[in-house]
Amino acid sequence: xxxxxxxxxxxAVEVDSRFAIRPECQGDVPKTHFKPRARKTLxxxxxxxxxxxDGHLDIAGVLRRIQKGGVHPSIKAVxxxxxLGCFDPNSTFDERNELRQRRREQYEAWKAECQKMxxxxxxxxxxxxxxITDDGQSINDPSTNxxxxxxSEALFNNDTGLDKKVIQWKLNLPQIGLDVIRTDxxxxxxxxxxxxxxxxxxxxxxxxxxxxxxxxxxxxxxCSPMVILMENEADAFWCFERAMRKLRENFRSSANSIGVQxxxxxxxxxxxAIDPKLHEHMEELDGGQYLFALRMLMVLFRRELSFVxxxxxxxxxxxMEYNPNTFSRYEVxxxxxxxxxxxxxxxxxxxxxxxxxGKFERKNMKIGQVDQKSALAVFLVASVLEMKNKRLLxxxxxxxxxxxxxxxxxASLDAKKALNDALKIQKKYLRKAKQL
Numbered sequence: 391x392x393x394x395x396x397x398x399x400x401x402a403v404e405v406d407s408r409f410a411i412r413p414e415c416q417g418d419v420p421k422t423h424f425k426p427r428a429r430k431t432l433x434x435x436x437x438x439x440x441x442x443x444d445g446h447l448d449i450a451g452v453l454r455r456i457q458k459g460g461v462h463p464s465i466k467a468v469x470x471x472x473x474l475g476c477f478d479p480n481s482t483f484d485e486r487n488e489l490r491q492r493r494r495e496q497y498e499a500w501k502a503e504c505q506k507m508x509x510x511x512x513x514x515x516x517x518x519x520x521x522i523t524d525d526g527q528s529i530n531d532p533s534t535n536x537x538x539x540x541x542s543e544a545l546f547n548n549d550t551g552l553d554k555k556v557i558q559w560k561l562n563l564p565q566i567g568l569d570v571i572r573t574d575x576x577x578x579x580x581x582x583x584x585x586x587x588x589x590x591x592x593x594x595x596x597x598x599x600x601x602x603x604x605x606x607x608x609x610x611x612x613c614s615p616m617v618i619l620m621e622n623e624a625d626a627f628w629c630f631e632r633a634m635r636k637l638r639e640n641f642r643s644s645a646n647s648i649g650v651q652x653x654x655x656x657x658x659x660x661x662x663a664i665d666p667k668l669h670e671h672m673e674e675l676d677g678g679q680y681l682f683a684l685r686m687l688m689v690l691f692r693r694e695l696s697f698v699x700x701x702x703x704x705x706x707x708x709x710m711e712y713n714p715n716t717f718s719r720y721e722v723x724x725x726x727x728x729x730x731x732x733x734x735x736x737x738x739x740x741x742x743x744x745x746x747x748g749k750f751e752r753k754n755m756k757i758g759q760v761d762q763k764s765a766l767a768v769f770l771v772a773s774v775l776e777m778k779n780k781r782l783l784x785x786x787x788x789x790x791x792x793x794x795x796x797x798x799x800x801a802s803l804d805a806k807k808a809l810n811d812a813l814k815i816q817k818k819y820l821r822k823a824k825q826l
Contacts, residue, residue, distance in 0.1 A: 408463050408618075409463075409577060409579075409618070409697050409698050410577065410578045410579075411576050411577060411578070412575075412576055412577070412578050412581070415575070415576035418576060419576045419696055419697075420694070420695055420696040420699070420801055421696060421801075421802075422696040422697075422698045422699055423696075423699055423802070423803075423804070424460065424698050424699050424701075424702040424805070426459070426460070426462050426463070427459050430455075430458045430459030431455070431458075431459035431460050431461065431462050432452060432455040432456050432459070432460070432461045432462060432465070432469065433462050433465075434462055434464050434465050436455060437452070437462075437465050437468075437469065440452050441483075444482045444483065444484075445481065445482040445483030445484070445485070445486065446479065446480055446481070446482065447472065447479035447480075448479075449472065449479035449712070449714060449746050450742075450745040450746050452469070452472070453709050453712055453745075453746070453748055456469070456473075456705055456706065456709040457706060457709050457710060457748070457749065459806075460702045460705055460706060461705050466619050466701065466705070467619040467620045467625075467629075469705070470616075470619065470629055470705065470708075471625075471628075471629055471632075473705060473708040473709060473712060474629055474632035474633055474636075474708060474716075475632050475635070475716035475717045475719075475720050476628055476629060476632050476717070477489070477717060478717040478718065479714060479717075479746075480714075490625070493624060493625075493628050494622070494624040494625070497595065497623070497624035497627050497628070498624065500595050500598065500599055501591065501595050503598070504594060504595055504598050507556060507559075507560070508521065508560065508563065508594075511591055511594055511595075512591060513587070514583065514584050514587045515583070515587055516566075516567040516570060516571075516586060516587050516590035517563045517564050517566075517567045517590075518564050518567040518568050518571065519564055520561070520564050521560055521563065521564070522557065522560050522561065524561065525557075526553070526556075526557040555601050558601070558604060559597055559598050559601065559604065562594075562597050562604055562605045563594055563597075565605065565607075566590055566593045566594055566597065566605050566610070567590055569593075569607055569610045570586050570589050570590045570593070570610055571586060572610075573586075573589065573610045573611065573614050574614050574618075574697060576697075577618070577697065579618050585617065585618075588617050588623050588626070589610065589613060589614060589617045591623060592613055592616075592617065592623065592626055592627045592630060593605060593609060593610060593613055595627060596609070596613075596627065596630065596631065596634070599631075600631075600634070600638070602642075603634075603638050603641055603642055606641040606643065608641065608685075608688045608689045609634070609641065611689040611692040611693070612630065612633055612634065612637065612689060612690070612692075613626075613630045613633075615697075615700075615701055615704075616629040616630045616633070632720065635720060636711075636765075637690075639652075640653065640687060640688055641688070650684055650687050650688055653687050653765065653767070653768050654679060654680045654681070654683060654684065654687070656764055656768050657680050657683055657687075657768050657771055657772060658672075658678050658679070658680050660768065660769065660772045660815065660819050661680075661772060661775060662678075663819050663822040663823060664772070664776070664815060664818050664819055664822060665775075665776060665779055667783065668775065668776075668779045668782060668783060671782065671783055671786070672792075675786060675787075675788060675789055675791075675792060676789045676792070680771075681789070682789060682792045682793045682796060683771045683796075686767070686771055686774075686800075687767055687768065687771065690703070690704060690707070690767055691703055691770075691800065691803075694797065694800035694801070694803070695800065695803060695805075699803070699805060702805050703803075703805040703809075706805055706806060706809050707766050707767065707770070707809065708748075709748050710748040710749045710750040710751070710766055710809060710813070711748050711750050711751050711765070711766050712746075712747060712748035712751060713747055713748075713751050714743075714746040714747065739755075749813060750766045750813060750816070753813075753816060753817070753820070757820060766809070766812060766816075769812035769813070769815050769816045769819075770808060770809060770812045772812065772815050772819075773808050773809075773811035773812040773814075773815050774796060774799050774800060774803070774808060775796070776811070776815065777799055777808075777811070778795055778796075778798075778799055781795055782795055
């Protein structure tokens with residue numbers, strides 16, 4: 391009993407020190423509920439003994455522990471790299487070190503490519519003012535702290551597709567900068583200009599590399615925890631890149647639609663199946679579009695929860711969604727658009743292999759479900775609605791009432807309970823869908 395008490399208190403102090411809130415912001419941020427717990431949270435000791443002598447990871451045991459109580463703050467960075475598919479659990483220490491070095495070199499090469507076009511990248515500063523016009527003409531504004539260099543004319547030639555890519559990317563850079571300085575402003579970490587610049591660098595390079603998506607507001611919220619957790623900028627970039635593999639379609643937009651609408655439609659279908667009365671009420675309020683959930687799905691509850699609680703929620707979700715083939719699928723795919731087509735079926739996998747999958751993913755394998763529209767986050771939003779369905783039916787007279795009621799729920803959300811409820815809703819939904 392005494393040992394457990396000591397662990398709770400020492401780790402609680404560590405959580406506060408790692409993700410410290412600025413004193414003047416203490417009253418403006420959601421209360422943190424997560425605390426590492428002995429024999430539930432994945433500890434540093436448990437993590438170390440999960441590896442064989444040459445580095446193979448017992449991912450099944452790790453997933454069980456994370457799904458019980460999350461990850462201790464001291465090892466979040468290295469654990470996340472496995473959860474997000476940066477590394478293969480069947481690889482060795484040497485193989486991972488070699489891969490990490492190659493990735494760092496690749497990131498530096500991309501960053502150098504960007505620096506040639508906009509030298510401020512990597513300087514410890516960031517842009518918040520435009521450096522070109524919409525048609526690609528240079529804006530000579532000293533306040534941007536940018537030197538476009540001697541080759542700027544070649545970059546602004548509108549005759550080729552590549553030049554259009556350059557123009558769009560440069561137009562995005564000041565918006566990235568504006569979003570960066572608004573990101574997690576309550577954290578002491580971002581009082582440092584260097585830390586803000588690190589976040590800006592990663593988002594700028596990513597926007598260049600994944601030009602079909604580019605940069606969309608909300609990506610800063612996804613990337614920020616990686617920057618805080620990982621000392622090396624390149625490692626943070628690759629962790630973010632892997633997270634975006636799971637989320638990027640939500641950020642795709644056109645003149646007529648945004649990517650996350652497909653998940654909103656799935657959410658509507660889930661509520662219609664499991665709670666027809668609530669869905670009918672939602673249709674009366676906002677046409678059944680469930681737009682109040684847009685932000686929750688885009689940035690995975692980052693704005694609804696405290697910083698620490700959102701990290702806990704993410705790692706629980708990623709553990710439940712884990713597929714041991716994610717690494718190989720990402721490495722083989724030539725582009726970010728052709729991932730998520732895993733052909734595994736539960737009938738071809740023995741029980742030992744099945745334990746290497748998260749709870750949610752096991753169910754998906756059994757039914758052959760692979761699309762992102764039915765991600766765990768969608769069922770999580772459904773579970774939030776079901777928690778207070780009676781209150782929603784009684785009190786919600788318009789979309790703003792739904793936002794308030796849902797906000798009241800998420801402010802004190804028990805992430806583990808909500809996700810377990812989400813799994814129950816998934817089971818109920820699949821049973822209902824089968825009957826139709």
